[in-house]
Amino acid sequence: MATKEEIVNGFMKAIVDGDEEASAKWAKEAVAAGLDAYEMVTKHGGDAMTIVNQKYEKKEYFVPEVLCAANALNAGVDILSPHMKADKTSVPATVVLAVVEGDIHDIGKNLVKIMLSAAGFRVIDMGKDVPSAALVEKIKETKADVVGMSALMSTTMPRMKNVIDMLKDQGIRGKVKVIVGGGPVTKDWALSIGADDRPHDASAAVGATKGLVEKLRAERGETW
Amino acid sequence: MAEMTPRKRALLCVTGNKRRADRISCMDTLTTCTVDQMNAVKAPFPEANRDPELAFKLAAAAWEVIGLEGFKLPFDLCVEAEALGCKINWGRIDRHPSVETHVFNDLKDLKIPDDIVERGRFPLKHDVELRLRKEYGDYLPIVNQVTGPFTVAGHIFGIEKFCIWTKKRPLADVREALMQISEMNIADCKKALKSGTDVVCIADPSATSDILSPTFFKEAMLPVYQNMAKKIGAPIVLHICGNTSSYLPFIADSGFDAFSVDAQVDPGFAKAIVGDKIAIVGGVPTITALLFGTPQKVKEAAIDAIKKGVDVLMPSCGIPPRTPTENFKAMVDVARCMVYV
Numbered sequence: 001m002a003t004k005e006e007i008v009n010g011f012m013k014a015i016v017d018g019d020e021e022a023s024a025k026w027a028k029e030a031v032a033a034g035l036d037a038y039e040m041v042t043k044h045g046g047d048a049m050t051i052v053n054q055k056y057e058k059k060e061y062f063v064p065e066v067l068c069a070a071n072a073l074n075a076g077v078d079i080l081s082p083h084m085k086a087d088k089t090s091v092p093a094t095v096v097l098a099v100v101e102g103d104i105h106d107i108g109k110n111l112v113k114i115m116l117s118a119a120g121f122r123v124i125d126m127g128k129d130v131p132s133a134a135l136v137e138k139i140k141e142t143k144a145d146v147v148g149m150s151a152l153m154s155t156t157m158p159r160m161k162n163v164i165d166m167l168k169d170q171g172i173r174g175k176v177k178v179i180v181g182g183g184p185v186t187k188d189w190a191l192s193i194g195a196d197d198r199p200h201d202a203s204a205a206v207g208a209t210k211g212l213v214e215k216l217r218a219e220r221g222e223t224w
Numbered sequence: 225m226a227e228m229t230p231r232k233r234a235l236l237c238v239t240g241n242k243r244r245a246d247r248i249s250c251m252d253t254l255t256t257c258t259v260d261q262m263n264a265v266k267a268p269f270p271e272a273n274r275d276p277e278l279a280f281k282l283a284a285a286a287w288e289v290i291g292l293e294g295f296k297l298p299f300d301l302c303v304e305a306e307a308l309g310c311k312i313n314w315g316r317i318d319r320h321p322s323v324e325t326h327v328f329n330d331l332k333d334l335k336i337p338d339d340i341v342e343r344g345r346f347p348l349k350h351d352v353e354l355r356l357r358k359e360y361g362d363y364l365p366i367v368n369q370v371t372g373p374f375t376v377a378g379h380i381f382g383i384e385k386f387c388i389w390t391k392k393r394p395l396a397d398v399r400e401a402l403m404q405i406s407e408m409n410i411a412d413c414k415k416a417l418k419s420g421t422d423v424v425c426i427a428d429p430s431a432t433s434d435i436l437s438p439t440f441f442k443e444a445m446l447p448v449y450q451n452m453a454k455k456i457g458a459p460i461v462l463h464i465c466g467n468t469s470s471y472l473p474f475i476a477d478s479g480f481d482a483f484s485v486d487a488q489v490d491p492g493f494a495k496a497i498v499g500d501k502i503a504i505v506g507g508v509p510t511i512t513a514l515l516f517g518t519p520q521k522v523k524e525a526a527i528d529a530i531k532k533g534v535d536v537l538m539p540s541c542g543i544p545p546r547t548p549t550e551n552f553k554a555m556v557d558v559a560r561c562m563v564y565v
Contacts, residue, residue, distance in 0.1 A: 062437040
């Protein structure tokens with residue numbers, strides 16, 4: 001029987017290598033050894049994805065490698081999730097994600113979804129090509145703490161401004177933090193249209209989202 | 225000296241011979257359609273993408289309304305995917321068509337019919353190109369745009385799946401699929417050249433270094449592009465969106481005539497890397513200058529791009545549909561008052 005350390009290391013390596021079969025194998029070992037499934041996913045799976053993102057930042061990894069890693073993480077999560085006892089100590093923040101209307105490029109948004117889910121956020125994924133009005137409705141309906149919008153095309157990124165303007169018009173801009181991302185979206189432009197942040201990649205989105213949720217909860221007088 | 229028509233000027237500039245022209249060309253090889261133009265010539269999206277009469281009017285609007293020194297067809301990137309069987313969302317006046325469904329489950333399922341350029345909207349494109357040539361004579365250049373092999377692969381297989389295959393499948397198999405798609409592009413261009421087009425623009429937005437590694441670009445994309453450069457037989461402009469800095473040394477060896485850089489790449493930096501191996505075109509940022517800027521801001525950006533050595537002055541990417549006409553025209557105004565001596 002493998003030790004806890006061997007299982008954790010094997011699981012993390014499988015994710016970093018993008019090896020779905022190995023990830024599933026180590027996840028089964030973890031279940032058999034009675035390890036905490038929640039910790040396996042959120043801590044060790046999350047740590048592995050952090051390594052993946054560091055490699056992405058260093059241009060050692062590119063989107064295909066990150067997708068393979070995400071698939072490997074998911075293969076492990078499929079096995080571990082029935083054994084997970086949710087962490088009840090904190091209320092997870094709600095994040096609504098969407099690729100803006102007219103844009104069907106959702107790789108970046110999907111990576112952010114995986115990273116945020118692994119970090120314990122409640123993620124509502126509206127998919128791609130989402131009309132501005134539908135996105136604003138979903139933000140209201142779910143009382144979202146953060147909305148993340150993505151666009152890969154310079155022809156569609158103006159829709160982000162459209163959504164932010166709608167939030168302002170409806171008087172709810174102060175209730176939700178806005179992050180934006182995607183190839184052509186620069187930080188200067190993001191701030192100029194009134195977004196709160198433009199994390200430079202999926203792993204940075206986790207830190208940015210945590211920071212914004214803390215800020216939002218402080219504004220509301222809540223604790224994180 | 226014979227009259228320097230916009231067509232002659234464009235052909236000199238796009239092949240890196242701008243100093244033999246009287247001034248910089250302002251031909252736009254990327255998406256040129258704006259809502260203003262659609263309204264001005266009563267040829268709106270989505271109909272103009274499928275109706276030959278409206279397509280002719282809207283293509284001509286690039287010159288008639290804005291003054292861009294050339295025509296370009298088609299207006300969208302879905303012609304190839306549609307002809308191969310993908311379902312298309314036709315969009316609306318300020319929204320480009322997009323691919324909704326993929327058609328092949330696996331690399332080995334890829335089958336491109338021999339008569340592919342007779343299917344879907346290929347014939348419409350070639351017919352409109354022919355009509356532009358007939359009605360405008362040799363005065364203006366006509367650009368035949370093709371959707372590049374990587375982007376088409378993303379359309380027909382699904383981009384995430386195809387990305388994963390670049391890691392999990394033998395490189396030779398992935399490259400072979402891209403090569404097959406490039407043969408469809410080549411057949412399309414051969415037909416278009418017979419319709420009187422002068423320049424080919426390969427728009428491969430998905431092949432960006434935001435997605436792919438320089439290694440994959442060098443080992444898979446470069447041989448495919450070189451195959452296209454060898455076989456097409458006309459000046460070729462490649463456009464890839466996003467930050468392509470790490471690709472520049474390879475793009476210089478593609479055999480293409482020009483590379484269109486997106487706003488994330490400084491044209492001066494690109495020129496420094498590629499030298500005189502390939503022309504650098506573009507330089508006017510679509511979002512910050514053309515869409516949200518003012519005519520003055522566009523002029524400043526255009527002058528800056530010319531100073532940095534761009535060979536054709538054009539937007540850094542496809543024009544956002546809501547771009548104001550006065551901003552778009554400001555770019556053309558700058559090109560017109562630039563004279564080489």
